[in-house]
Amino acid sequence: MKKALMMKHVEDEIAALTGSPLYEYRIENNYMPVIGEGSLDANIFFVGEAPGKKEGETGKPFCGRSGKFLDEMLASIGLDRNATYITSVVKDRPQDNRDPTPQEIALYGPYLDRQFEIIQPKVIVLLGRISMKYVFEKAGIKEKLDTIGVMHGKVYEGTLPYGKVILLPLYHPAAALYNPKNKAVLLEDFKVVKKYL
Numbered sequence: 001m002k003k004a005l006m007m008k009h010v011e012d013e014i015a016a017l018t019g020s021p022l023y024e025y026r027i028e029n030n031y032m033p034v035i036g037e038g039s040l041d042a043n044i045f046f047v048g049e050a051p052g053k054k055e056g057e058t059g060k061p062f063c064g065r066s067g068k069f070l071d072e073m074l075a076s077i078g079l080d081r082n083a084t085y086i087t088s089v090v091k092d093r094p095q096d097n098r099d100p101t102p103q104e105i106a107l108y109g110p111y112l113d114r115q116f117e118i119i120q121p122k123v124i125v126l127l128g129r130i131s132m133k134y135v136f137e138k139a140g141i142k143e144k145l146d147t148i149g150v151m152h153g154k155v156y157e158g159t160l161p162y163g164k165v166i167l168l169p170l171y172h173p174a175a176a177l178y179n180p181k182n183k184a185v186l187l188e189d190f191k192v193v194k195k196y197l
């Protein structure tokens, strides 16, 4: 099956997730699920936590304030956003930007797994501790997990069903919005990605 068709199936199934604890909130607020965006041939795949307000309103990942900073990070190493794939673990907006619950992560995680399998990226950049934890467990290296404060900017190697993958945990771009120190750390850590372009 073609990649685009496989991704369309993922999209349709998420759209029809009426059993999700976030479904009612989606409908009441006219939010859209945020499936992900970018190249289905991307070598570099970004995973955030869950859509924010702007993302829910538009259906596009990282299009609000965090997304602006992510764009700045991409520009800092000359990486074209369209050459990457960007999504989050949870595809519907949690109420008031709260952290997604373990149940929500367990419900939406398998869609992310399918997206990895469709795109088969070489490098997965984990934006924040929620995606870091989820993907490290999937990649069989949960024993390496520590706090994001310890792990950010370091390169790890894991294995997904399709093969070996480089994992790079970073602070979530939202961390840069309230602390300029985090912004400098994120930009510095991000230079590692350049090695894989």
Ligand code: URA
Pocket (backbone or CB within 6 Å): 034, 048, 049, 050, 051, 052, 055, 060, 061, 062, 063, 066, 067, 087, 088
């Ligand atoms: N934060 C995320 O983790 N994902 C988005 O898509 C937007 C903000």
